[in-house]
Amino acid sequence: MGSENMKLPNIDFSHEDLKPGTLVWNQVKGQVHKALVEFGCFEASFDKISIHLRNSIFESLQELFDLPLQTKLRNISKKPFHGYVGQYPAAPLYESMGIDDVEKFTQIIWPQGNPSFCKTIQSYSEQLSELDQTIRKMILESLGIEKYMDEHMNSTNYLLRVMKYKGPQTSEIKIGLKTHTDINTVTILYQNQVTGLEVLTRDGQWINVEPTPNTFIVMIGDSLYAWVNGRLHSPYHRVMMKGNEARYSVGLFSIPKAGYTIKAPEELVDDEHPLLFKPFDHVEFLAFYYTEEGQRCASALKTYCGA
Numbered sequence: 001m002g003s004e005n006m007k008l009p010n011i012d013f014s015h016e017d018l019k020p021g022t023l024v025w026n027q028v029k030g031q032v033h034k035a036l037v038e039f040g041c042f043e044a045s046f047d048k049i050s051i052h053l054r055n056s057i058f059e060s061l062q063e064l065f066d067l068p069l070q071t072k073l074r075n076i077s078k079k080p081f082h083g084y085v086g087q088y089p090a091a092p093l094y095e096s097m098g099i100d101d102v103e104k105f106t107q108i109i110w111p112q113g114n115p116s117f118c119k120t121i122q123s124y125s126e127q128l129s130e131l132d133q134t135i136r137k138m139i140l141e142s143l144g145i146e147k148y149m150d151e152h153m154n155s156t157n158y159l160l161r162v163m164k165y166k167g168p169q170t171s172e173i174k175i176g177l178k179t180h181t182d183i184n185t186v187t188i189l190y191q192n193q194v195t196g197l198e199v200l201t202r203d204g205q206w207i208n209v210e211p212t213p214n215t216f217i218v219m220i221g222d223s224l225y226a227w228v229n230g231r232l233h234s235p236y237h238r239v240m241m242k243g244n245e246a247r248y249s250v251g252l253f254s255i256p257k258a259g260y261t262i263k264a265p266e267e268l269v270d271d272e273h274p275l276l277f278k279p280f281d282h283v284e285f286l287a288f289y290y291t292e293e294g295q296r297c298a299s300a301l302k303t304y305c306g307a
């Protein structure tokens with residue numbers, strides 16, 4: 001179980017003057033780098049998303065998940081994990097839906113229209129993608145690889161995934177989502193007040209993440225871990241549920257585009273830091289990841305393209 005007294009670092013991104021080159025930018029950048037080396041994860045305080053939008057997002061999620069299963073199943077996608085996921089015996093509490101294109105998604109789920117859902121999701125993704133970009137700029141600067149900024153920023157797409165974990169209706173702890181690392185670039189999670197997310201430290205302790213209305217959880221995925229040649233950590237995490245209440249969460253995932261080869265910059269490879277992964281295409285890696293073997297191995301990426 002999660003350790004009672006450990007906490008993730010909390011970094012404040014609400015400062016008005018948070019622009020590249022300012023003193024406050026450099027201070028926050030230092031905190032981001034330290035947190036990502038040590039934990040691969042941190043809490044971000046970010047007040048650019050209004051209280052109204054923060055509340056609407058969970059109302060929208062509830063409205064969506066309350067729909068009949070038949071309706072939710074209309075969200076299909078050729079890409080794994082982008083469509084409706086749920087009703088799995090191994091994760092009976094979990095349901096999720098990927099939203100690639102919110103207008104199309106809204107049209108499929110509500111053919112009669114649902115402008116308020118569409119607008120809420122759209123504003124949320126747009127506003128939160130600013131935080132994603134700020135963090136990624138800081139990462140490249142702190143690693144001294146600014147010259148790859150445009151290439152890196154253009155190498156990803158966003159996916160918003162909304163998630164619901166039913167309360168198990170018992171005080172016993174039940175698995176919500178099994179232990180995994182994220183395989184994308186950067187993940188930013190936001191959730192309602194029901195606890196459950198746990199992040200594993202490098203020395204093997206589980207940290208319970210305590211949600212608050214203005215904290216977002218930022219996490220490095222394996223693709224970024226590979227690209228920065230292991231300079232930042234990509235943490236194992238899981239969701240454990242107890243009690244009656246449902247946990248709603250929403251993840252903004254930056255994901256490498258198909259056809260983009262992830263290859264560590266030469267600046268990050270030397271005798272002390274030998275190359276960890278051979279260059280790979282994320283979408284080709286996904287095909288392996290979702291095979292039985294890919295799901296079984298401790299590190300699918302290492303098995304797939306470890307150097």
Ligand SMILES: O=C(O)CCC(=O)C(=O)O
Binds near residue numbers: 237239
């Ligand atoms: O629900 C959460 O907070 C975590 C979800 C998660 O880890 C994932 O979707 O990869």
Ligand SMILES: [Fe+2]
Binds near residue numbers: 180181
């Ligand atoms: Fe995850």
